[in-house]
Amino acid sequence: MPTQPRRLLLLLGSGPGIGASIASLFTKNHPFNAIALIARTASQLERDHETVLAAAATAGRQDIDVRTWQVDIGDLDLLQRTLGEIEAFGQLECVYFNAARVGPSPLLEFGVCGIEEDFRVSNLALYVTARWAMPLLVKHQEESQSFAEYKPAFLVTNSLLPAVPIPDWFALSMTKAAQANLVKSLQQQFAPQGVHIGLVVVWGIVSGDSPGLNPGNIAEQAWKLYAQEKGEWTGQVTIYDDGKVEWADTI
16 A cells, blocks of 8 residues: 655744644644745754644644744745655645745835835745746645645735735735735736635734734634635635634635
8 A cells, every 4th residue: 555645734924823733733733744844044943843742732743843044035045955855855835835934114204125025925925936836736635636635735825915905004004915916916827727726814912912813813824724625715704803704815
């Protein structure tokens, strides 16, 4: 009997908030056994590595292999090489893109170089990742009869900014609008081919004290988006500070 492939979850933009919560919950709830984490900071990756392993242990999962890659994804050549390495780690089943440069950018005062860097991280890196991932996800979907519960997906953290831009954060507002446009284009092209593509829209500031916008709840709603059956797919979930959740398009 042929050996089943490792089932790979790739998270870009690991960190102490949404990133580690997503990786931990997805690992507990789905039979991923190869977890790839990408972030810029080695010390944070070490902490996230332990966090995901601990979450897996609470679910009785002893078969998990968590590996980390320290990468500035704005370096697109390095990102491309890293994705090639990760491809050999397992059979890609889910990509979760959580990377962004977050900081104030006053309108008409913020430098062009900063805008370019924001676009490299939130949009060009997303494009490079999608160009790598989509052929794999489609191919594996076509082969999915060979093992159960295969759920190919490409999910992206977004925000209220495409719908409600903020002048003091205009660069992030622009990149999030462009990012949403790219994801919706991917939806049109690849959802009919069996890949669930969606936006996790965080309608405000992430805070551990927020009823709705705490990392644990955001991860829970992202999981619900991922867990949808094919005939019930939505293109996004929107999460509000008061805990309200909306499944219709908001951006």
